[in-house]
Amino acid sequence: MDLNQASPATATAATNLRRCLLGEAGVAAVQPMLGAIGQGWTTTLLVGLRVGSLAIVQRGTKWRAETKAKEEKKRDESEEKKRRKEENAVAALASGNSGAVAVEHEGKNIRAT
Secondary structure, three states: OOOOOOOHHHHHHHHHHHHHHHHHHHHHHHHHHHHHHHHHHHHHHHHHHHHHHHHHHHHHHHHHHHHHHHHHHHHHHHHHHHHHHHHHHHHHHHHOOOOOEEEEEOOEEEEEO
């Protein structure tokens, strides 16, 4: 998805700049590694990083879905608890309970004593 739909040339230029900077950073990181641990271990390390990042990307979707489901469940439980509290307060008002009762209904505070 294009973040800058009004000027697509700016978005393309930003993408190219990012790609070039990442390529430069990669070369700058690999050169010292080649000198220190050699070509074989450098390749092994880079492949390991790539496989690890792929695993995170693939599982990330599942993790986000699970987190979203937990948040929705928590929100639903909170709303249900609030609804029950309001119903109990309204029932107490209707029954003429002599204790002080306060309830928020549709953004308005209702208080009966």
